Amino acid sequence: MFNLSSIIFGPIVHDQQVFGWLTFDQLGEEFDYSKDELTLLEQVGKRLGLYLSRKDDEVYIDKDLQLTERESMVLKLLAEEFNNKKMAELLQFSEHVIRDYISSMDFA
Incomplete structure (x- = not known):
């Protein structure tokens, strides 16, 4: 109904503070992804979180x-x-x- 198989959310975090998330949406179309791609998404979220946490x-x-x-x-x-x-x-x-x-x- 909501085509949730087409969306990946990646948190933007630093020191247990959540700043937001990255969203990859294929508009209802299924897509393949690898463990490496999910790991990369996690690293991007952490680096963005570090950047956003800076004074x-x-x-x-x-x-x-x-x-x-x-x-x-x-x-x-x-x-x-x-x-x-x-x-x-x-x-x-x-x-x-x-x-x-x-x-x-x-x-x-």
């Missing part, structure tokens, strides 16, 4: 610092007080890679 406060980064794009991402998450494990999860790196990025940044 309006700007973090000052010294313009003279020479950081790669990935180092900049790690530095921003450090400024938001994320631990290595959470940063690794959000950026889809290992904790060892996160540790290496932090170690390689020269703040002197």
